[in-house]
Amino acid sequence: MKKYQEYKQVNYPEIGESILSYWKENEIFEKSITNREGAETFTFFEGPPSANGTPGIHHVMARTLKDIFCRYKTLKGFQVKRKGGWDTHGLPVELQVEKELGITKEDIGKKISVEEYNKRCKETVMRFKDEWDDLTEKIGYWVDLDDPYITFDSKYIETLWSLLKRLYEKDLLYKGYTIQPYSPAAGTGLSSHELNQPGTYKDVKDTSITAQFKLKDQENTYILAWTTTPWTLPSNSALAIGEKLDYVKVRTYNPYTFDPEFVILAKARMGAYFNKKAADLKVDDYQPGDKLIPYQIVEEFKGKNMLGWEYDQLFPIEGLALAHPAFTVISGDYVTTEDGTGIVHLAKAFGADDFRTLVQNNVPGVFVKDEKENDIPVVDKQGKFLPVVGEYLAAKMQEHGINAHKAFGVDDFYVKNYTEDDENQADYKNTDIIISIILKNENKAFKVEKYEHSYPHCWRTDKPVLYYPLESWFIKTTAYKDRLVELNKTINWKPEATGTGRFGNWLENLVDWNLSRSRFWGTPLPIWRTKDGSEEKCIGSIAELEAEIQKSINAGFMTSSPYEGKELDLHRPYVDDVILVSSDGKEMYRESDLIDVWFDSGAMPYAQWHYPFENEDIFKANYPADYIAEGVDQTRGWFFTLHAIAVMLFDSVAFKNVVANGLVLDQNGNKMSKRLGNAIDPFKTLKEYGPDALRWYMLSNANPWDNLKFSLDGVAEVQRRFFGTLQNTYNFFALYANLDHFVYSEGKVIPVSERAELDQWIVSKLQSLILEVEESMDNYDATKATRAIMNFTVDQLSNWYVRLARKRFWRGEMSADKQAAYETLYECLSTLSQLMSSFAPFYTDWLYQNLTQALDKKEESVHLTDWKEADQSLINSDLETSMGLAQTISSLVHSLRKKEKLKVRQPLQRILIPILSETTRKQIEHVEELIKSEVNIKEVEYIDDASGILVKEVKPNLPVLGKKLGPKMRFVVAAIKSWGQEEIAEIERNGSIEVDADGEKISISVDEVLISSQDIPGWSVASDQSITVALDVTLTDELKQEGIARDLVNRIQNLRKEMGLEVQDKIVIEVKTDQELVEAAILNFGDYIQTETQANSLSGSKELSEGTALDLDDFDVLVQVKKD
């Protein structure tokens, strides 16, 4: 009965499948959690995916990354609960449903009821859940799929409401304005999605003005700013510059009034405002009316220097005056020199950038008060100036004698073309033109021209869009900005730059969180208001809602609860049917907004447990998260909303460690897309390569935070090179262990100190590996860990240990040495199965089963084991250095043999190694036997000072000398390079030597130089950084004979194999040769040949007629091999 299953071939996808069903049958995942009951918790939060599309290969990356640290921490003894989750609300679902139903947003509530529509959304959003679950299982991502949190669930929404209410009570939830695209013709806001419809952007010709803003307290000096929306100029409250841009002050004349003046603009924009032909004209020679206007730069400065400059309000309209810092120069990060003057006019009400920049600089905007004392812009929702501006413009028209196609009353100043006036009639003037003329007349315009540009239009009315302040609900994140920044610094970001840069900078420039969405499928905002806005209620729970409904029924506003006798659903439209009653008995209606879906996911730490309504203990034990991971594109999404809610409501971080992974691109570095056909199907890949190689490839190929250029060849390589090698190593072990009936028995093993040096070495390496993997994983660096494991497995274990130890497994009966070799190899394999199990969960469990099937004491799965700590007493760095030397020396000898065309089978007498220190000598002596057998030589000779043939070389120790000498370095370096053997001997003898450095005497000590051995004169040598090896290439007859004997063994082994003999079969050999050297070889090395080939007899014969002719380089031999 074989104790260790042997495999001719392994099928990795099959291993994946069989282990998966083993896990399911035996509930291994569940046990990995229940096993750790009472242990310290390690908390992981699942960022919820949306299941309304099929999963891609990049999800394998993200989910693997999530999985590995949870598995690792479980092995380490933590209890790691991980609840799955689904993101179910939001625009993508709605758009998909609209598309499938062939409707638009307008139709919802008309062609289809909101109830029906939301039902469709709910169905659609989980459409691909099965596929997702399938992938999750197949790639071995352990997460609780049976009891996930779902964001549309009523309990989930109830938690959101309670959080919103807490924000509301802390005065952090408010109704404000945000600048949004708005269609005055349709009277409605437009979403960015509506703006992205084809045909929305059209090329139009608008009147553009470069206005002159007069600097305060400076005569005739103006800042120039350009706009394509002159009607926003009365609302100007600041000017923005780019701090790094170059600006000039130019002496010139106004082209309309011919007044002499100084204007300020970006240097790079001068070409657009001044005629080059006028460059040589004298400014003083100008006569009013001259076509060419001369100009002269009188000053140059950076934008930064302009910050804080004050200027006079362009339209000094009574009632629109503003306090400082209005009408000053501020910094705008988006200012460019691509068009205009490099100076941007800002109107708070009519541009999102303007609004943000002004708010950040605490500059007030131009508004008037309505009857409720609210700020409203000077353009109304029909797109028409309020009378306060209208009066001013009308008066100015009179003053300047401006005639138009019609008489303008105070209420006739529409901005854009929202009137139906015929633009072709005589004297047609729109508001922009009227403003232009006024400014020209008042020396406030430097240039007025028609400008063609692309501008968005309302898809329904075809009229231009207005950027306009619309009401929205906000979370006042800015109130907590400092705390958000501060707590972010305690989070361990991988990579760090995402935390300090991308996320940190974003926090530094924080604006309030716009929570409102005008859609249907999402979490409703739980705020009810009276019609006049005098009273508000924020509902924080279902119980509270029901109580309020009861009050409302009592007040007669509702006849019954819409939830009576129905399953509770907090979505629209049901929640919209709830009318509440105010304290003074007025009707209250719900604010129609839904909330941003990012609030849904950012609230998952609380909502997944229905906290605070339930599970307080679970919540408290699992908050904040120790670890989360998502794509770097979530920085301003999930990462931010988690952080914001945690800081604002719990004064805590939501997560302590976060890995932000990059994108998965195709192998050429292009984004994968189904449309381009370069997307990789994860299911197909899994079927072909199995989950382990795929996971391993993704983790080891590049750091997860770098983009991954995904290549199937790369997966294949990992499978072949790494898993293949490991599997070969296991097969080797199993083959011989079964032959020798070896079974590993813990507690009865030979102590490592009593095992062979080679064993001690690999065990030492293994302990070092455990430490390295631990350190990397504790630092959330999986790539480092996987690479270390690969290096150990392939280079150390397989290519060195197994190769050198092979013979110990082969022959003879079981011995202590053999036992030690088995135990050592077994320990390496079983330790690897655990070390690797986080990354390659299927294969390692399979390996673990194979290794432990003969044991009495074992776990059901490698994933249920306890982490085997490194035994640091077994780390022998001296031995590791020795073995390193052995590897280097062997490699050098191999390269010498190649150069001399002497194959390894030909034994050679000796190698010479120059030795500079006793330590090195001892380290090499330690592994001398190993070197000798590895490169097939008889002796190692050491050459030291006493030998008299050692030639040394000296180099400056630059890092040491550099600090001491600085600029004098080059003299000293030159001096040291000129040294011969005498100087080297002197510094070794005296410990120091004096050097002339450009006339100065400098003492150089022996530790400031590096002495190494050089060529041995007359020998063939090879050297590495620190070691030189010479090879004695003399071939004696005896060496030649031994070479022949080895050749013969080699050929006979081949014959045995051709004959199909088993390892243990015995043979008889007859050899015919007329070469003396061959005969001598058979005579002198007959025993060796027989032992090696398992021959019972070996005889030389002159008569042999049949047999195989062998070509031994220099000789021909006839050999006959028979089974005995």
Place this chain on the structure above:
RNA sequence: GGGCCUGUAGCUCAGGUGGUUAGAGCGCUACACUGAUAAUGUAGAGGUCCGUGGUUCGAGUCCACGCAGGCCCA
């Protein structure tokens, strides 16, 4: 336009705190091994470290400005 990331061999990637001859794997070439065998080993060839300038005795590494690609945001 802004923030952040990346750029090293044909390909995928390593290269604390600046230091002498810039490394690994794959691929390629040659050889070896043939009792791990549809495996394995060894050696070799292969580099403008994206560019330009700067700091320094010394720069792949630090600084500035660019170029190319990417992500997020405008």
